[in-house]
Amino acid sequence: MSNIIRVVLADDHVFVRDGIKSLLENEANIEVAGEAIDGADALEVVAETKPDLLIADIRMPNLTGIELVEKLRNENNPIKIIMLSMHESEEYVLKSIKAGADGYLLKGSSKEEFLKALHSVAAGGKYFSGDISSILISQLTNPSNSLEPKQNLGDEMMITKREKEILTLLLSGKGNKEIAEVLEISKRTAEVHRFNLMKKLKVKNLMELSNKAAEYSLI
Numbered sequence: 001m002s003n004i005i006r007v008v009l010a011d012d013h014v015f016v017r018d019g020i021k022s023l024l025e026n027e028a029n030i031e032v033a034g035e036a037i038d039g040a041d042a043l044e045v046v047a048e049t050k051p052d053l054l055i056a057d058i059r060m061p062n063l064t065g066i067e068l069v070e071k072l073r074n075e076n077n078p079i080k081i082i083m084l085s086m087h088e089s090e091e092y093v094l095k096s097i098k099a100g101a102d103g104y105l106l107k108g109s110s111k112e113e114f115l116k117a118l119h120s121v122a123a124g125g126k127y128f129s130g131d132i133s134s135i136l137i138s139q140l141t142n143p144s145n146s147l148e149p150k151q152n153l154g155d156e157m158m159i160t161k162r163e164k165e166i167l168t169l170l171l172s173g174k175g176n177k178e179i180a181e182v183l184e185i186s187k188r189t190a191e192v193h194r195f196n197l198m199k200k201l202k203v204k205n206l207m208e209l210s211n212k213a214a215e216y217s218l219i
Helices: 014-024 039-049 065-074 090-099 111-122 134-141 161-171 176-183 187-200 206-215
Strands: 005-010 030-036 053-057 080-085 103-106
Touching (some): 030 039, 039 053, 065 090, 161 206
16 A cells, blocks of 8 residues: 555645645655645546545635535545635634534644644644634534533642633633733743643643543633
């Protein structure tokens, strides 16, 4: 079995497609199998080339990226799909997930993040870039979470009122500077609270924090 990841690029701007191709051209295990200029064209290119992964702009003529995902999923097409967008919008992210996308990547992402997202999704995982409301994503991608009995935190992991405020702001997409402004504390104090919160809950990143918050009904 080939280990090459075959990719189709769908974006109505040729310079975006050229930029992605340039980014991928030196990757030995990735091949650009086709390109599409809009959503309708993408359906035809995907049917013809049968790629492993589709990278689609969220806003295209003749079928938006979200409509494209919906059509592919309605056809039971198992292709992995990453939505590409300039907008770090919760609405766009959640609509993409509901439609059946496997990832959401910002056009300003670094090469390292772009490749990480591509490999993660191609391997069967999910990838969402940016500080998004990941607690909602966790609930949407794991709907059974809301039906299962919630676990209780041990005493050593109980969070304070201030830490709960920090947690809520983090999961709503706020950075340290914005948290400091909302809570009227210094940025350094916000960073310390964030560090202590993540250490207490034994998590390393926002996605783990989101999952822990959902698991234990922390907000």
